[in-house]
Amino acid sequence: MKKLLAAIASFILIQHVSAQSVSIDKVPKPVQSAFYSQFPPATLKKWEIRKEGYIAVFKVDGRKHYAYYTADGKWVATETRVKRTRHLPEQVRAAWLNSGYAHWYVHNIRKLETAEGHSYVMHLNNGNTYDANKVDAYNQDHTLVLAHQPVLN
Template sequence: MKKLMAAIASFILIQGISAQSVSIENVPRSVQSAFYNQFPPASLKKWEVRKEGYIAVFKLDGRKQYAYYTADGKWVATETRVRRTRHLPADVHTAWLNSGYADWYVHNIRKLETADGHSYVMHLNSGSTLDANKVDALNRDHVLVLAGQPALF
């Protein structure tokens, strides 16, 4: 389970690096059908393609989300931005506070939903520690994955 979540988190982390927009005509019907069956009320903004599969960028209930699919239309995950740490569920918030990273700067938080349940992916930075040359030599980045509740379906 941990390896699967780490793999999905890394899939999402590099989404912006290698994803490119693609017209709907170039998205396989199986992928389109899977998306529209899963998110019928969603407002599709665009499709992106990567070697791992397709990403539907859409809005649902006023929130921008990303749904990840394999090339044959199998749903992998859905990603939703969490605005602030205070918006985390109480158990996840407590786990973060007890993780040793509570004093690190939080760049962003994503809720990651998969068939196995959901997790929260936090992109953290150790903060500014400038040396005499104004270089942040001790700056460290970290990705913290906190498990939420298992899927009930």
Template sequence: MKKILVVGLFLIFACGSESKAQAPDAVKKTFQAKYPGENDPDWHQDDHGYFEAHFKIDGIKYRADFNADGSWVETETSIKKKDLPKAIKDVIKDKYGSEDISEIEKVDSASKGVFYDVEFKQKGKNKDVEFKADGTIIG
């Protein structure tokens, strides 16, 4: 009975939406090339299969995503509304003025370049809107 309980508890704690993972060597190599000197990221594998490196630079938290083949997908960090480019703040004020913001991330993406992901609180699922620095909505 104790063995069943121990195995059951192990399975409960081992399962989750994001699992601890040891990144493949190709991923680690790309990470080191992109972020030299960052030697101890926390690695996770997300629901999309990306290997995520969680790390800090100068006290700021970052998350970088990589495919299993080592190719870099994107890097993001949370920022405050005051740190958004003025053009984005103006669009938010004009189009989303009454909506509350739950999170803002600055994203450097291999496919989209640099953009800002603003998450607005809504009943049910929150709404993400992606902006270029000039205020253009891209997603």
């Protein structure tokens, strides 16, 4: 499951970085139908296209989301930005604090929802680690994927 979530997270993040905006008339009807049935209260901002599928950029309750679909309209995932580590669910925050990366700089956090569940993807950096020439030669980036299953009462 962890490998699957990490693969999906990488796929989605790469997808969004290299996506191009496209007009709605270029988006297949099955993709549009899937989006509007899944997110009826959404305010669509734009569509983006990649060779692997489509990305709907939209807002719900003032929060920006990205929904990923295959060309035949199958939903892959939805990505939402998490502003701060304090906004993480307590279980996820505790896992991060115990991961060995708690002192690393957090570039960004994304909540990733898929059919298999949801997880939080944290992009981290170990900070400025300059060598003798003041070059950030020892800088390391890391992507931490923390699966989350809500506690059922």
